[in-house]
Amino acid sequence: MILTVTLNTAVDLTYRVPRLEPHCVHHVHDVTERPGGKGLNVARVLAALGHDTVVTGFAGGRTGEELHALLRTAPGSHRVTDALTAVRGNTRRTVAVVDDTTGDTTQLNEPGPQVSAEEWTAFVTTYERLLPDASAVALCGSMPRGLPVGAYAALVREARVAGVPVLLDTSGEPLLRGLAARPDVVKPNIDELAGITGTSEPLRAAYEARRRGANAVAASLGADGVLLVTPDGAWRAAPPSRLVGNPTGAGDSAVAGLLSGLVEGLPWPDRLARAVALSAATVRAPVAGEFDTATYADLLPRVVVTEQARVG
Amino acid sequence: MILTVTLNTAVDLTYRVPRLEPHCVHHVHDVTERPGGKGLNVARVLAALGHDTVVTGFAGGRTGEELHALLRTAPGSHRVTDALTAVRGNTRRTVAVVDDTTGDTTQLNEPGPQVSAEEWTAFVTTYERLLPDASAVALCGSMPRGLPVGAYAALVREARVAGVPVLLDTSGEPLLRGLAARPDVVKPNIDELAGITGTSEPLRAAYEARRRGANAVAASLGADGVLLVTPDGAWRAAPPSRLVGNPTGAGDSAVAGLLSGLVEGLPWPDRLARAVALSAATVRAPVAGEFDTATYADLLPRVVVTEQARVG
Numbered sequence: 001m002i003l004t005v006t007l008n009t010a011v012d013l014t015y016r017v018p019r020l021e022p023h024c025v026h027h028v029h030d031v032t033e034r035p036g037g038k039g040l041n042v043a044r045v046l047a048a049l050g051h052d053t054v055v056t057g058f059a060g061g062r063t064g065e066e067l068h069a070l071l072r073t074a075p076g077s078h079r080v081t082d083a084l085t086a087v088r089g090n091t092r093r094t095v096a097v098v099d100d101t102t103g104d105t106t107q108l109n110e111p112g113p114q115v116s117a118e119e120w121t122a123f124v125t126t127y128e129r130l131l132p133d134a135s136a137v138a139l140c141g142s143m144p145r146g147l148p149v150g151a152y153a154a155l156v157r158e159a160r161v162a163g164v165p166v167l168l169d170t171s172g173e174p175l176l177r178g179l180a181a182r183p184d185v186v187k188p189n190i191d192e193l194a195g196i197t198g199t200s201e202p203l204r205a206a207y208e209a210r211r212r213g214a215n216a217v218a219a220s221l222g223a224d225g226v227l228l229v230t231p232d233g234a235w236r237a238a239p240p241s242r243l244v245g246n247p248t249g250a251g252d253s254a255v256a257g258l259l260s261g262l263v264e265g266l267p268w269p270d271r272l273a274r275a276v277a278l279s280a281a282t283v284r285a286p287v288a289g290e291f292d293t294a295t296y297a298d299l300l301p302r303v304v305v306t307e308q309a310r311v312g
Numbered sequence: 313m314i315l316t317v318t319l320n321t322a323v324d325l326t327y328r329v330p331r332l333e334p335h336c337v338h339h340v341h342d343v344t345e346r347p348g349g350k351g352l353n354v355a356r357v358l359a360a361l362g363h364d365t366v367v368t369g370f371a372g373g374r375t376g377e378e379l380h381a382l383l384r385t386a387p388g389s390h391r392v393t394d395a396l397t398a399v400r401g402n403t404r405r406t407v408a409v410v411d412d413t414t415g416d417t418t419q420l421n422e423p424g425p426q427v428s429a430e431e432w433t434a435f436v437t438t439y440e441r442l443l444p445d446a447s448a449v450a451l452c453g454s455m456p457r458g459l460p461v462g463a464y465a466a467l468v469r470e471a472r473v474a475g476v477p478v479l480l481d482t483s484g485e486p487l488l489r490g491l492a493a494r495p496d497v498v499k500p501n502i503d504e505l506a507g508i509t510g511t512s513e514p515l516r517a518a519y520e521a522r523r524r525g526a527n528a529v530a531a532s533l534g535a536d537g538v539l540l541v542t543p544d545g546a547w548r549a550a551p552p553s554r555l556v557g558n559p560t561g562a563g564d565s566a567v568a569g570l571l572s573g574l575v576e577g578l579p580w581p582d583r584l585a586r587a588v589a590l591s592a593a594t595v596r597a598p599v600a601g602e603f604d605t606a607t608y609a610d611l612l613p614r615v616v617v618t619e620q621a622r623v624g
Binding site for chain 1: 327329332333334335336337338339340341343374377378381405407409411414416417418419420421422423
């Protein structure tokens, strides 16, 4: 199985309104409710690709119970095992308000629980118990309040001790600390990469992130695709044409592409092509965060992968 | 006990954000969660005034469970008995987004469940069981989808058959139908009253509503207070000075004032003064929908009640 960690899980609500106007009353005509948080999105895509996954992280309060219930009924749930650790605080909700008129989304994110030292210790125990059965682990997203800034770095080190390939997808100081623990792959977007390396040129920044400890760096460049820098070479890949759609979850689909390619033993350029095709099929899907399987099958053979010159 | 009926209950969420900007991501820094729907607000105020209440209506799904849990822990819950009837659909959430910069509120209301004929019948059975023990009953708020438009009229008739004084606080067609069933009191605001009577002049409109079946009409005039037209005379009352604050729940506090005055056998002008003082103390309270007990005690003796000339 593939293990995904989501420290800051959520219940994701999507509200459709005819038009969002501040300081007015709106009748929401459509409500959807999904398990949320990056690692849970990654697990959903992995499940759709046929991989068994275990999800861990934190869940608490009534919204935590709601999250457990949503995980039991979500598409592909027979391939997703719920191993979330209990916390006292309430799991956060996120509300995405979609304006029918403009198609734009306004996002409201609750703060999420404060996690205690005891709860963190209980989580680490669960993580250590799950690691030996994992073929790979993804550490995904922001951190709830109360955790040490080096939490991800500690989880990266545990995975390396257990000999399990580890991908880290976070930002800021937790990413910077995590790099030093030498993860197998990091997947920052170009802004996150610039933030930690001080370099906005993608290829230079990716090499700098490798120098700081990552074995491989997959940097998402938005509509321009993904840049991958590894010990064996560097490649860039993009979808065959510009895509119009909703980018929500595209990064999580890319993580699922990289991870599934890793456990299937695919060469780097093939993992990259899969990540880009899954991302693009997510942007194009009618429901935010889902990927369109027909679009994925159509795009995968047409993703253009080009080798990049080495730097430094 | 006083019985309150809330057919369209809710879980009310209040989100505080530094500034609401459409199409941006917002970090909510404060979340409050309360039992919602007009009849539940009325019961909370009645409980604070020392009256035992029973709340009924519908609750369903995970949000319904959340509502039951909130009722158990809300202030004054020892005086509020939960007799909500189960429905299959999910109880709606309402989200009030308060902008710290302007103080304004943007409201997002979920649609709420569709209620089946069987569920309506089950509710009516509960209502009939509770009525004989009630000293008064309040029928409050909008109706969920699936109910007959004459639902409130039927509940008014049941109360009259049981000899229990009944107050109706709704709008539009359900109010119009309800009037014909001859409720003891209706509490429309001036716009709702104009909508059903075709008359925007408050006193004329209130007399017209009496002619259509209401024994007494308490019309809320916003900052101008409340107009009360009864078989024994007509009065108008307003707080001693203009109030600045949040009007959320002020109408529900007025209903609690009228009902508590009724069961305590107060004369009409005293019930009116209580309704106005409670309303004003709700506008002034720091938390939306709560009333400030000190403000209430201060305002009650200073509410100015003036008799109105009879019309027609």
